[in-house]
Amino acid sequence: MALRWSGAHLPPDQAHIAIDPLSIAAFIAVAATFVRAIWFTPLERIQGPAQKIFYIHAPAAWVAFLAFGLVAIASGIYLWLRDERLDRFAESSAEVGVVFTTVVLVTGPLWGRPVWGTWWTWDARLTLTLFLWFIYVGYLVMRGAVDDRAVRARYSAVLGILGALLIPFIHLSVYMFRTLHPLPIVMKASRPSLPGEMLLTLLLAFASFTLLYVALLRARYLLAEERDRLQDSVA
Amino acid sequence: MPPDTISAALAIARKDLAIEFRTRTAFLSSLVFALLAIVIFYFAWDPTAIPALDLAPGVLWVIFTFSGLLGLNRSFGIEQSERAIDGLLLAPVSRQAIYLGKGLANLLFVLAVQAIALPAVVLFYNVPVSGGFAVVAAIAVLAAIGLVAIGTLFSSMAVNTRLAELLLPMLSLPFFVPIVMPAAQATASLLAGRPVAEAAAWLKVLLAFDIVFVAACALAFPYTIEE
Numbered sequence: 001m002a003l004r005w006s007g008a009h010l011p012p013d014q015a016h017i018a019i020d021p022l023s024i025a026a027f028i029a030v031a032a033t034f035v036r037a038i039w040f041t042p043l044e045r046i047q048g049p050a051q052k053i054f055y056i057h058a059p060a061a062w063v064a065f066l067a068f069g070l071v072a073i074a075s076g077i078y079l080w081l082r083d084e085r086l087d088r089f090a091e092s093s094a095e096v097g098v099v100f101t102t103v104v105l106v107t108g109p110l111w112g113r114p115v116w117g118t119w120w121t122w123d124a125r126l127t128l129t130l131f132l133w134f135i136y137v138g139y140l141v142m143r144g145a146v147d148d149r150a151v152r153a154r155y156s157a158v159l160g161i162l163g164a165l166l167i168p169f170i171h172l173s174v175y176m177f178r179t180l181h182p183l184p185i186v187m188k189a190s191r192p193s194l195p196g197e198m199l200l201t202l203l204l205a206f207a208s209f210t211l212l213y214v215a216l217l218r219a220r221y222l223l224a225e226e227r228d229r230l231q232d233s234v235a
Numbered sequence: 236m237p238p239d240t241i242s243a244a245l246a247i248a249r250k251d252l253a254i255e256f257r258t259r260t261a262f263l264s265s266l267v268f269a270l271l272a273i274v275i276f277y278f279a280w281d282p283t284a285i286p287a288l289d290l291a292p293g294v295l296w297v298i299f300t301f302s303g304l305l306g307l308n309r310s311f312g313i314e315q316s317e318r319a320i321d322g323l324l325l326a327p328v329s330r331q332a333i334y335l336g337k338g339l340a341n342l343l344f345v346l347a348v349q350a351i352a353l354p355a356v357v358l359f360y361n362v363p364v365s366g367g368f369a370v371v372a373a374i375a376v377l378a379a380i381g382l383v384a385i386g387t388l389f390s391s392m393a394v395n396t397r398l399a400e401l402l403l404p405m406l407s408l409p410f411f412v413p414i415v416m417p418a419a420q421a422t423a424s425l426l427a428g429r430p431v432a433e434a435a436a437w438l439k440v441l442l443a444f445d446i447v448f449v450a451a452c453a454l455a456f457p458y459t460i461e462e
Contacts, residue, residue, distance in 0.1 A: 079458055131409050131412060134408075134409045135409045138405045138406050138409065141398070141402070141405060142392070142396060142398075142402060142405075142406060145396035145397040145398040145402060146395065146396050146397070147397070151395060154458045154459065154461065155392045155395075155396075155459060157458070158388070158392070158455045158458050158459060159392075159406065161451075161455065162385075162388075162410070162448075162451060162452070162455065165447060165448070165451055166409065166410055166413070169413035169440070169443075169444055169447075170409075170412055170413055172413070172440060173412065173413045173416045173417055173440055174416070176417075176420075176436065176437070176440070
């Protein structure tokens with residue numbers, strides 16, 4: 001959040017609301033991306049305006065996978081180094097990842113309805129994304145149900161690692177049902193098959209969403225840090 | 236694996252099964268749940284629209300999964316009373332032995348429920364018993380290993396949370412997807428009388444899942460019971 005409540009550990013008169021420049025930069029970047037996507041990027045000939053949702057959907061999916069990948073890495077290193085900061089990082093990244101996965105799951109059907117003619121289909125990628133959402137919502141619910149900080153960190157790390165191991169299996173088993181999802185357009189072996197203007201908008205969207213991820217992650221991390229500090233001062 | 240790990244695991248499994256054999260609470264509730272679910276599923280669909288035989292594989296796997304969860308909840312639940320888990324942790328045995336012993340007891344529990352539920356589905360849904368049935372039994376064993384590997388680990392975590400047994404299904408079910416999907420698909424293909432080779436690809440997924448997750452959960456288990 002751009003406005004961050006800081007100094008929860010201080011007496012009320014010293015607490016203040018800090019303005020976080022990184023969050024503001026991220027919001028401006030995302031807003032600029034949308035302005036460009038809506039007004040300055042050509043319409044796709046067949047899909048029409050529906051295709052524009054792709055500038056939210058694809059970068060949100062990228063951020064979700066990035067966020068969950070980092071949860072798994074931070075979880076693995078946590079079990080090795082036992083550094084609380086890694087646990088707070090995993091917690092923050094999982095929460096931001098769930099938000100972006102929700103964006104993916106909401107924007108997908110909105111596009112699918114006019115283009116595919118159906119809100120939802122049990123396609124490999126859709127199903128995988130839905131299960132990612134379930135795994136990490138479960139992860140967050142579990143975090144909320146454990147009071148002891150060290151126990152919570154260990155359980156979360158175990159779940160974070162097993163969740164990452166599960167993804168290839170879900171992908172494999174749902175892939176054995178047939179897939180309908182468009183294949184990758186930018187990150188593929190041959191050259192990107194997107195006109196220059198659209199490609200630029202998409203790359204801008206990827207960059208601004210990644211910046212938004214970093215800003216949200218940082219804000220959420222600072223919140224976790226202050227919560228832990230508050231807990232220590234009460235104990 | 237050192238021989239004393241195996242003998243310790245067997246002793247723990249024997250202890251859990253002895254408790255279950257004397258009380259029979261979890262077994263009876265899982266079994267009654269499975270039988271009730273078989274009956275309820277039958278009436279949940281219009282039998283003139285969907286033949287019972289087409290429902291059978293799905294019903295079978297939904298029942299196995301949920302009745303398994305009922306039993307898995309108890310696995311570490313019984314260690315909570317009088318802090319029995321502390322005694323187990325103080326015993327001079329490796330953490331892997333505790334996991335293996337608990338897992339073995341759970342496996343026998345799940346297989347025992349399956350051994351009764353499978354014939355019940357055959358009976359109530361008029362499933363023709365053919366040569367493919369031995370393969371269905373093999374699928375059931377492979378799937379049970381995967382269910383138990385995940386469920387045993389999560390049970391040890393769930394009992395220490397505020398949500399306790401409510402958390403186990405939420406954590407476990409996403410992990411059961413790559414078990415239930417191949418198992419149900421392979422069962423459906425076999426019950427439809429298609430050749431075993433068609434189910435082979437699904438069996439490979441199951442086998443790979445078992446190998447990866449038995450190893451991963453055994454490695455992860457010590458982290459869940461540290462004091």
